[in-house]
Amino acid sequence: MNKYEHIIIPEIIKEAIKYSPRGSGGGDLSVPVRNRKAHAEYLQRKFDTAIVDDANVKQQMGAISLPARSGVYLEFASAPTYDLASKSLEDQKAGIRLLNIRQVKTEDNQEQTFATIYIPHGKESRLLEKLHKYATEELRNGKPKNDTLFRSIENINVALLKALWTDRHEDFPTDHNDWYEVWIRTSVTENTANQYERFIDSLQNLNIRFKEDSVLTFPERAVFLVYANIDALTKLLGCSDQLAELRKGRVLTGFLFDEYRNEQQEWVEDLRARLQFNPNTNSVICVLDSGVNNGHPLLASIIPESNCGSVVGEGLADRDGHGTRMCGTVIYGDMSSCIASTQQIQIDNQVGSIKLYPHDLSNRKEVWGFLTEQAVLTSEIIFPRKTICYCMAITAEDSEQGKPTSWSGAVDSIAYNNGDTGRLFMVSSGNIREIDDLDKEIVAGYPDKNSLRPIQNPAQAWNGLTFGAFTNIVAIHSSNLRNYDRVAPIGGISPFSRTSSLWEKGALIKPEVMFEGGNLYKTNDSQFPFSSHPDLELITASKNYQISGYFDTINATSAATALAANFAGKLQARYPHLWAESIRGIMVHSAKWTSSMEIQFPVRNRRDMERRLRHCGYGVPSEERAFYSTENGLTYVAQEIIQPFIKEQGDTSPKINEMHFFELPWPREVLEQLAETNVTMRVTLSYFIEPAPGEIGWKDKYRYASCGLRFDVNKEDEDQRAFQLRINKLIEAEENEERGRNDSIRWLIGSDNRNKGSIHSDELNLTAAQLAVCNLIVVYPIGGWWKTRTNLKQYNNKLRYSLIVSLDTPVESIDFYNTVKTKIETMVNIPIEISTND
Secondary structure (H helix, E strand, O other), rough: OOEEEOOOOOOEEEEEEEOOOOOOOOOOOOOOOOOOOOHHHHHHHHHHHHHHHHHHHHHOOOOOOOOOOOOOEEEEEOOOOOOOOOHHEEHHHHHHEEEEEEEEEOOOOEEEEEEEEEEEOOOHHHHHHEEEEEEEEOOOOOOOHHHHHHHHOEEEOOOOHHHHHHOOOOOOOOOOEEEEEEEEOOOOOOOOOHHHHHHHHHHHHHEEOOOOOEEEEEEOOOEEEEEOOOOHHHHHHHOOOOEEEEEEEEOOOOOOOOOOOOOOOHHHHHHHEEEEEOOOOEEEEEEEEEOOOOOOOOOOOOHHHHHHEEOOOOOOOOOOOOHHHHHHHHHHHHHHHHOOOOEEEEEEHHHHHHHOOOOOOOOOOHHHHHHHHHHHHHHHHOOOOOOOEEEEEOEEEEOOOOOOOHHHHHHHHHHHHOOOOEEEEEEEOOOOOOOOOOOOOHHHHHHHHHOOOOOEOOOOOOOOEEEEEEEEOOOOOOOOOOOOOOOOOOOOEOOOOOOOOOOOOOOOOOEEEEEEEOOEEEEOOOOOOEEOHHHOEEEEEEOOOOOOEEEEOOOHHHHHHHHHHHHHHHHHHHHOOOHHHHHHHHHHEEOOOOOHHHHOOOOHHHHHHHHHHHHHHHEOOOOOHHHEOOEEEEEEEEEEOOOOEOOOOOOOOEEEEEEEEEOOOOHHHHHHHHHHOEEEEEEEEEEOOOOOOOOOHHHHOOOOOOOOOEOOOOOOOOOOOHHHHHHHHHHHHOOOOOOOOOOHHEEEHHHHHHHHHHHEEEEEEEEEHHHOOOOOOEEEEEHHHHHHHHOOOOOOEEEEEEEEEEEEEEOOOOOOHHHHHHHHHHHOOOOOOOEEEE
């Protein structure tokens, strides 16, 4: 088959259509039935008591000669198992701000919702006015005013330190000093530097140590890393009006390195002689790790000293070895295939190394998000006006339910890049490593028990492309492993790979894709039943090349992430005009599950499909399918910009603005000839959200992401008008937070499973005759904080996205590609340049 470049869809094929809602509606909250008079009197008493308690806090601050806050922090609680109308607690015009929302299990194991708000001095009456109206006034329908809000409230208290704690209960501050993230409120109406200065004054008044150069900034939030104990943090709450939430400082896990000595220098010389490196390429892969020993003869010409930097205050050299091994794999892939080959090795990417992980400081606590941002900025100084994709195989502790953190939020901000040219950021999912200790039972229960080890921070980032590990390595000819069974079969998930299986149903699908991560073998030793071995790992460059040999091994999700970066770099170099959103999208779009994954995680229903996705993502990307179209395997790529929301003069609030409809030039005649032959149509939508981390962002599905996008394809019996009406109903259901009807049955993955995060992929497996009329595709927006946080005035922002559509059939005698190419040339009257490789 001939190989062609993918077809970039011209602008004229897209039609922007304004969204026209049929009417308004809303999802109902579950709130208890109350005796109106008695409940209003009860809430008045609770409010009065809370104000008295707040006055006592301020008096205590004065008694120890410390400035007291001027406003009040209040904590509201729902009745167990019921909802809390938390959005209605906020009154932005009065400065009353919702700080966080938390779900807590009661002693009876029932879920109870808590919300913390801040009320500026003198604005307490605004809440009391609402309460008075609930007690005394009715709407036209006879219901009390503010009925849902106040019926949803079970309790009101002055907010203590626990009301601002949004991390794990067991990590709550103690009498011992430790590092904590203090998340403060920020306002767009005041100079940011002035707000920081005011908070720093509060820290200095309390002699609280903090990192001055490690402040992270997000919409309406900033994160300071402070060194304090429970007493100091309690006093900080008493004297500052800026607090929003508190979290534990993040600790990095250490690396596990297995040294491996290799044989002859002749291999190195042979490989170097076959190396063809393009130093003028605009494509760069930047490795954020422990540095690199770039004097290694296989790295020196590709990673000169000028390509290296550090953000941790020490030299560029790699004393741990992990960064050097990562760089070797990023450049060569699995080096064993390069060594075994006699072909020329073409390198079309420059490679950079930014030292992010310092030597011998695995327990050091830092604002890793800030360091990661600094590493990216450093790389862009080193490589100005280049296209850079980022590779990071450093993770911290487990991600709790996939909740955003300051680090994952920073990764999302890096990728979004203020809405300008997006950045591709690739991150490992973390590893199951303690195979002879804490993880022994996990490996013994492979693959099902991999689900008990969740993805690690910051791999839960929405915009990051997260990699798990699978393996094709069983080393059946290894004389060293002749009498030992392997843990994973060929094509199965790697024993090292973590999953998002323990995350709640609405959480992101992570990892998105899988690359080789190596295997383990069973030792037949009851005390140490599992072990790694060089024959079950990948060969790469060694940091100790001057002393103990040129080669080392790499495995687990570090290897997978480095291989993914190698893959992305090739794709980026081949298609320099494609956005980061498109490169990410194509990697997911080309992925398929192996037969072993399908056996390990069989699918009988949508729940089974979610289980497979949370273990295997979308599968293993195909380099052949990602890089090329063929006659019987066609890929379209559309790169577009949409304005999701609009607030026009006279509008009281923003509204959905537009949808993008694509009537694709379709090989209808060819499809009709194929008749009952099966054809697969796959669709992938990739975009980068602007993040707004914070507990209110996590609990409200429209709070963390600036905007969401969705796609759909017309049914066989739908013309454009009927299709548009159906999409209007889906948007209304999303807007009202209701479950809308959809045609999920015909999709392989289904809308409930795919509509999570900021990359969505699914496929239709239909007959060619059925697909012949399914060439209408829509991209439409759903809510986000650009729409709901009107005070930030971001509602007219625009969002870049990439839409990728492919048609594939096993029949080799047909030609989708050139049929479509001719149709597009006729439409635009401009030939499409393609390159052909036999």
